[in-house]
Amino acid sequence: MELSVNDIVKALDAVMPKRTVTAKNYVNPLAAMLLEQAGYQVKLRDGTVWKNEYDTNYGFAEFTRARHLQGQEAKETLTLINDKSSFLQRYNKLSGDTPIIPMDYWSGIPEQLTDTQRITTNPQDNANVEATRNKWAAMFGEEIYVPHLERQVDLPIEVIRQYLYDPDFEARVEKLFTTEMANDLTRLAVKGTDVSYAGQDFYKLLKGYFQILKEAKGTKTLVSGVNRFVGKFGKLVTPVKINAPAIRFIDPFNDKFSVDTAANYTASAGTLAVAAGVMDWTGTAWTGGSFRYNNIIPVLMNTEYVASVKLKGASGSTGQITIKDPAGNTIAVSNQYALNASNYTTVSVRFNSYNNLGISLTVTCVQASGNDDFVVDDISVVRAINKFEFYDILDIMDKMIDNYNQEYDKTGENLAFLMSQEDADMVEKGLRLPIYVAPNNQIFPNPTEAREGRLLAERPNLPYRGYPIKVVPYALPLNEGGYIIFGADEAEFRIAFQNIFNSIREYKPRMKSGGEGYEYTYHMYQSYGVRNPGKFVIAEGIGSSLKCEDLIVSSSKDLTGTRIGSGSSVTIDKSNLATAGHQAYVFCDTPNTELFYSATAANLATYDLAVTQTSAKDVDFSALTNGTYYVRAFLNGVTLPSHILTLTVQD
Numbered sequence: 195m196e197l198s199v200n201d202i203v204k205a206l207d208a209v210m211p212k213r214t215v216t217a218k219n220y221v222n223p224l225a226a227m228l229l230e231q232a233g234y235q236v237k238l239r240d241g242t243v244w245k246n247e248y249d250t251n252y253g254f255a256e257f258t259r260a261r262h263l264q265g266q267e268a269k270e271t272l273t274l275i276n277d278k279s280s281f282l283q284r285y286n287k288l289s290g291d292t293p294i295i296p297m298d299y300w301s302g303i304p305e306q307l308t309d310t311q312r313i314t315t316n317p318q319d320n321a322n323v324e325a326t327r328n329k330w331a332a333m334f335g336e337e338i339y340v341p342h343l344e345r346q347v348d349l350p351i352e353v354i355r356q357y358l359y360d361p362d363f364e365a366r367v368e369k370l371f372t373t374e375m376a377n378d379l380t381r382l383a384v385k386g387t388d389v390s391y392a393g394q395d396f397y398k399l400l401k402g403y404f405q406i407l408k409e410a411k412g413t414k415t416l417v418s419g420v421n422r423f424v425g426k427f428g429k430l431v432t433p434v435k436i437n438a439p440a441i442r443f444i445d446p447f448n449d450k451f452s453v454d455t456a457a458n459y460t461a462s463a464g465t466l467a468v469a470a471g472v473m474d475w476t477g478t479a480w481t482g483g484s485f486r487y488n489n490i491i492p493v494l495m496n497t498e499y500v501a502s503v504k505l506k507g508a509s510g511s512t513g514q515i516t517i518k519d520p521a522g523n524t525i526a527v528s529n530q531y532a533l534n535a536s537n538y539t540t541v542s543v544r545f546n547s548y549n550n551l552g553i554s555l556t557v558t559c560v561q562a563s564g565n566d567d568f569v570v571d572d573i574s575v576v577r578a579i580n581k582f583e584f585y586d587i588l589d590i591m592d593k594m595i596d597n598y599n600q601e602y603d604k605t606g607e608n609l610a611f612l613m614s615q616e617d618a619d620m621v622e623k624g625l626r627l628p629i630y631v632a633p634n635n636q637i638f639p640n641p642t643e644a645r646e647g648r649l650l651a652e653r654p655n656l657p658y659r660g661y662p663i664k665v666v667p668y669a670l671p672l673n674e675g676g677y678i679i680f681g682a683d684e685a686e687f688r689i690a691f692q693n694i695f696n697s698i699r700e701y702k703p704r705m706k707s708g709g710e711g712y713e714y715t716y717h718m719y720q721s722y723g724v725r726n727p728g729k730f731v732i733a734e735g736i737g738s739s740l741k742c743e744d745l746i747v748s749s750s751k752d753l754t755g756t757r758i759g760s761g762s763s764v765t766i767d768k769s770n771l772a773t774a775g776h777q778a779y780v781f782c783d784t785p786n787t788e789l790f791y792s793a794t795a796a797n798l799a800t801y802d803l804a805v806t807q808t809s810a811k812d813v814d815f816s817a818l819t820n821g822t823y824y825v826r827a828f829l830n831g832v833t834l835p836s837h838i839l840t841l842t843v844q845d
Contacts, residue, residue: 199352199709206357206366222363225354228712232351232701239359261697265291268695272718276689278376281667282383285687288338288723294417295338295690297723338690338723339417341389343399345375345718350711375716383689383722384668400721403687404677407433408734410727411743412783413760425748425755428783431726433681434597435740435784436733437833438672441593442586446499447491447555447575452803461485464567475559475568482511482560482568490520490552491575494585498578501526502542503557507533508566513541516556525553533559538571544578582672582735584624587617590672591658594680594731597832599785602729611663612679616671618663622656672735681730692719728785741834742827743783747841749776751812763840771816778816782827782836791825795838798826804835820844 219238226236226244236244263271269289277283288295349367357363378396386402388395401409412428415421424431449455454468462484464477475485493499505513515528528543547553555575559568582590591611598604613621656663661680670676696717703710724730734740747764749755749771758764758771758778766778782789789810790798798804810825820843827836 199350202350202353203356205370206353220359220361222358222360224364224367225358225360228349228354228701229351229358232710232712234351236358261695263695263697265693268693269691271695272691272720275372275375275718276379276720278372279380279667281380282376282689284684285689288688288690289693290690291693293340293692293719295340295692295721295723297336297338297688297690297725336723336725337416337418338688338721339389340690340692340719340721341400343718343720345371345378345714345716347371347374347714347716348705348707348711349714350705350709352709352711354711371714371716379720381668384666385670386722389721403683403722403724404679404732406722406724407679407727407730407732408435408740410724413746413757423748423754423757425746425750425753425757426779426781427754428743428746428781429599429728429785430601431728432743432783432785433727433730433732434594434599434786434829435742435833436590436593436597436731437738437740438582438586438590438678438733438735439580439738440834441831442582442590445574445576446493447487447573449487449573451571452800458488459485460488471571473570475570477565477567479564481562481564482558484516484556484558486554486556487573490554492552493547493550493575495547495549495551497547497583498544499547499553499575500542500544500578501528501555501575502540503573504538504540504571505531505533505557505559506535506538506569507559508535508561508563509533510563511559511561511566511568513539513568514558515541515543516558517543517545518554518556519548519550520552520554522554525550533568535566538569580736582620584620587620587672587678588624588658590678590733591621591680593832594678594733595659595661597786597829598680598731599728601785607682607729608684609661609680609682610684611658611661612666612669612683613663614669614671614676615665616673617676617678618656618665620671621658621663625656625658670735672733674735675737676735678733679730680732683730686725686727686729688723688725690721690723694719742787742829742836744837745789745825745827745839746781746783747815747839748779748781749774751777751779751814755779761839762837763842765842765844766816767844768816768820769845776816777814779812779814780810780825780839780841784827784829784833784836787827787829787836789825789827791823791841793821793823795824795840798824798835798838801828801830801835804828815841815843818843 219240219242221236221238221244229236238244272289273287276287288297357366382397382400383402384404385397386400387405388398389401391398411432412424413422451468451471451473456466456468456473459466461475463480464475464483466485467474467476501515501517503513503515507513511533512530513533514530516524517526518524525548526543526545528541531539531541533539553575555573557570557573595604672678694717698715700713702713705711705713744760746760747758747766749758756776758766771778780789790804790807791810791813792798792807797807804826815823823841823843825839825841
């Protein structure tokens with residue numbers, strides 16, 4: 195967007211509105227010098243010609259000359275620019291003389307205590323001890339690539355004329371230019387997604403902190419081309435990644451009849467039985483009836499829901515849903531839907547829960563002639579509006595705290611929430627209400643007086659469960675596809691730059707933006723990094739694709755080992771592994787996950803099915819019988835499961 199002269203003048207006045215009283219014939223030396231270089235004769239207020247040479251070594255006067263800074267001087271200048279941002283000034287700066295800035299992190303290896311006295315053997319004679327006795331810590335190599343960034347600014351001659359007699363001109367220009375650069379750097383730190391600059395998309399200039407955390411995992415290719423593989427230690431450097439829609443829009447009720455739940459229903463006529471993933475409703479000499487779910491379905495007050503069921507029935511039969519409150523009063527009744535025996539008909543009704551914390555659900559089916567049966571599938575009650583409310587935000591924050599990486603101590607770190615202003619406002623709204631929403635969506639009363647007193651005492655830095663909430667400028671809320679970060683940001687976030695800073699000023703009688711003036715161009719090399727992403731939990735809002743990390747297969751259970759394979763399928767050659775003295779273990783970099791395996795992929799479709807299968811933790815798949823096995827990782831109720839890994843075991 196190009197700014198007019200008036201826009202620029204307003205911006206300059208806004209950064210420092212109070213003008214200093216000056217002598218009668220004062221002329222700003224920078225403005226005078228710029229006008230003289232452009233070929234203008236500069237006069238004092240009394241009309242005499244200004245003849246003083248421009249000679250100053252302070253403030254922005256020095257900053258505006260054509261300069262090529264390196265080393266410490268460049269570092270100080272870049273630090274100054276970044277510190278203009280209240281957000282960026284909190285974070286440590288790394289610098290170097292090359293475009294690749296190293297950023298290593300040391301982590302202690304857990305569970306390393308032993309006792310050779312009780313096992314009556316020396317370490318070198320014990321494979322388990324020998325494997326790890328010299329591994330007192332693990333170093334995870336990380337690198338930050340700092341690409342080129344450029345800022346172009348046009349300063350029209352008309353603006354310089356207006357500030358010819360203003361002693362604060364240099365300070366105004368300095369503050370405006372550096373503040374705008376700092377604001378752009380902040381925008382990239384918050385919302386940057388790539389370093390390709392594809393399509394000249396501003397947000398593809400740099401990857402911001404959230405994007406870095408979103409992509410972080412144990413296995414990666416560093417910018418230098420080195421392939422990093424850390425095996426079992428991947429969970430130390432990987433954030434917990436919460437798919438907020440997946441947990442926010444958890445259905446209050448959803449029965450797909452993947453297991454036998456017929457006992458949870460009572461029919462007025464006929465018999466209910468679950469088989470092959472559906473519920474059959476059969477009878478003899480009957481014309482239909484109704485069945486109800488035996489339990490009260492918990493809902494939130496004053497919230498829109500949709501109840502639905504899939505039905506099959508003989509031609510001429512109908513289906514209907516009725517929603518009642520716990521006292522038996524009817525809240526909503528669907529239309530009567532015509533059914534057929536060939537295809538499912540979805541019967542649904544939208545309703546408001548009003549002041550109820552629970553509802554009951556009844557399905558009624560009627561047929562024209564007796565002895566025909568019905569097939570029932572996918573009964574559900576879901577939220578009608580795809581939007582996060584205050585109680586959703588609080589629930590997500592609870593899950594972020596509760597699912598912090600167990601390898602790290604929450605009490606020993608200065609952890610905080612980073613979020614948009616909109617989400618912070620919703621947190622405050624939620625804490626003001628005289629109710630508490632439990633993780634199971636049940637609502638309990640909470641005294642208004644106590645909550646109001648807390649809010650008044652703790653503003654503006656309102657904490658949640660003892661952790662401060664930091665509003666991030668330019669951040670989008672969850673409802674717009676934004677994010678929340680929980681972790682040790684001040685300890686782990688880094689700003690990296692190369693010790694180079696160039697500034698060039700050229701007079702142009704015809705600037706690209708129009709008119710005459712000076713074109714300022716600044717060149718710098720900067721990027722962002724996170725020292726240890728494992729000390730974070732992130733939650734992404736609408737449109738999130740976050741899930742458990744893809745599974746990897748390593749040759750060692752206790753050490754880094756070597757990568758046997760990853761992706762959707764891996765073949766394990768038992769003979770080759772045995773010759774090399776290796777095994778085959780499956781890992782998921784996502785902390786706190788549960789791994790299960792089965793001989794049938796369908797058994798891992800859901801968590802409820804997976805828990806009935808065999809745990810894959812510490813399983814040496816090279817020791818299993820030849821065949822095909824399926825493995826999947828779950829962090830139930832927090833994010834989506836991983837992909838299903840197909841393992842082929844053969845000699």
